[in-house]
Every structure is written in structure tokens, then in C-alpha cells.
Amino acid sequence: MRLDPEEVLLRKSLLMLDFDGPVCSVFAGYPAPQIALELITSIGEHSAQLAAVLKGESDPMEVLRAAARSLSRDRVKQIDEQLSRAEMKAVETAQPTAGMADLIEVARRAGIGVVIVSNNSSDPIGSYLTRCGLDVAVDHVIGRPFGRPEQMKPDPYLLNQALKVTGLPASRACFIGDSVTDVEAGRAAGVTTIGYANKPGKAERLERAGVHFVVDSF
Incomplete structure (x- = not known):
């Protein structure tokens, strides 16, 4: 199913976007499993036990979450x-998601604000947006709070921050994400949630999580 901008954005004032997936494939040239391994190696310098538990984990965000549960706050900040x-290195070779730049332009022409809400760090997101000429079309970037991975999605903190900074109620916002944690965060924040099913089997997982719409193309 293709996303119908008029249907989704009708009576909305804010379009919130997850970054990795909906906006671009962040780790297209610098694979996430490689980064996860590098993080685990660093963790091993302080906790061989935790590094052993994390062996085989391919998601760097999950590595960071695990570090926050077991290591000191200073160590978590280092990770x-x-x-x-x-x-920051990965966004240099990130691949844009087809159709998203056009969707952002549709939203801007309709007077709808655009905010990036992501578990990725803000500075790399900003670097990518500038490189692709999207920085002028995005009003705010809400990235993961430094050293506080517990506030990443599925916690609604980031989405609530976006609503706070724009001064809009949840009923006037919609959020596009591509993971179950995105859907959980969107539902907790009370916004209309659109799932981007960019891989086989993802649509079913997003639907089970309670997404409002599922699309496979922008």
C-alpha cells in the first residue's frame, strides 16, 4: 500500500518522522552489526561479563540499552x-528513502510542521539533512538524549518532546516509524501512527503492535 498524503495528513498540523528507515537507510554503507561489534568490544574493556552476554547482538541501540542497565553512567556516556x-560516519553513506523528500515537501506546502524524532543522535541527523538539502524543510530534530538510552523509543519521551516544542496536541500529529518500538511510542504519546513496512514480515509485526496505518512506499 502506498501512503496517501491527503488521507494521512488531513486535519494534521505536525508530521513526525523516525530517521533510520523512513528518511534514509542510515547504516547502508557502515553496517549496524559492525558498529554493534565495535561497541561490544569497547564494553569488554570494562566488563567482560556483559560483553559475553552481548556477543552476537547486531543492533547498536540494544547494545547501548544493555550498557545502561549494567554499567555506570559515565561508562554509558562513553558508549x-x-x-x-x-x-556521524554512517550518515556520509546513508541512502535516502524513495519518496520521503517529496512527502516532506507536500507537508510543507500544506503548512504542516516536520520534526525528526529518532533514537539516533541529533548531530548525525542534522549532518545528513544538510547534505541532502532537507535541513530547511525540517523544523526540529529530537534525537536520543545523551547518556539516557532509557528515554529512547519505545518510551514516548522523544515524541512528547516534539509535541512540547511545537506546542501542538497529540490529536494534531502523526508519526511515521518502521519498528514495533516506534508504534509503541506513538501509541503511548497518543498520536496517529503510520508504519513503514520496508522488509518482509514487518507489516504483520507493526499491525500486531497496534499501528493505525501500514504502508510499504512513500
């Missing part, structure tokens, strides 16, 4: 900083 540097 977060390392991940942010990796993300």
Missing part, C-alpha cells in the same frame, strides 16, 4: 559518544 561518532 553513547562512540555510537554517535559511528552514526
Whole structure:
């Protein structure tokens, strides 16, 4: 199913977008499993036990979450900083998601604000938007709070921050994400949630999580 901008954006004043997936494939040239392994190696310098538990984990965000549950806040900040540097490198080769730039332009022409709400770090997101000429079309970037991975999605904190900074109620916002955690965060924040099913089997997972709409193309 293709996204119908008029149907989805009708009576909305804010379009919130997850970054990795809906906007671009962040780790297209610098694979997420490689970054996860690098983070686990760093964790092993302080906790061989945790590194052993994380062996085989391919999602750097899950590595960061695990670090927050087991390591000191200072160590977590070090891991977060390392991940942010990796993300900055990754966005240099990130691949744009087809149709998203056009959707952002449709929203802007309709007077709808656009905010990036992402578990990725803000600076790499800003770097990518500038490189692709989208920085002027995006009003705010709400990235993961440094050293506070517990506030990443599925927690609604980031979405609530977007609503707060724009001064809009949840009923006037919609959120496009591509993961179950995105759907959970969107539902917790009370916004209309659109799932981007860009891989086989994802539509079913998003629907089970309670997404309002599922699309496979923008």
C-alpha cells in the first residue's frame, strides 16, 4: 500500500518522522552489526561479563540499552559518544528513502510542521539533512538524549518532546516509524501512527503492535 498524503495528513498540523528507515537507510554503507561489534568490544574493556552476554547482538541501540542497565553512567556516556561518532560516519553513506523528500515537501506546502524524532543522535541527523538539502524543510530534530538510552523509543519521551516544542496536541500529529518500538511510542504519546513496512514480515509485526496505518512506499 502506498501512503496517501491527503488521507494521512488531513486535519494534521505536525508530521513526525523516525530517521533510520523512513528518511534514509542510515547504516547502508557502515553496517549496524559492525558498529554493534565495535561497541561490544569497547564494553569488554570494562566488563567482560556483559560483553559475553552481548556477543552476537547486531543492533547498536540494544547494545547501548544493555550498557545502561549494567554499567555506570559515565561508562554509558562513553558508549553513547562512540555510537554517535559511528552514526556521524554512517550518515556520509546513508541512502535516502524513495519518496520521503517529496512527502516532506507536500507537508510543507500544506503548512504542516516536520520534526525528526529518532533514537539516533541529533548531530548525525542534522549532518545528513544538510547534505541532502532537507535541513530547511525540517523544523526540529529530537534525537536520543545523551547518556539516557532509557528515554529512547519505545518510551514516548522523544515524541512528547516534539509535541512540547511545537506546542501542538497529540490529536494534531502523526508519526511515521518502521519498528514495533516506534508504534509503541506513538501509541503511548497518543498520536496517529503510520508504519513503514520496508522488509518482509514487518507489516504483520507493526499491525500486531497496534499501528493505525501500514504502508510499504512513500
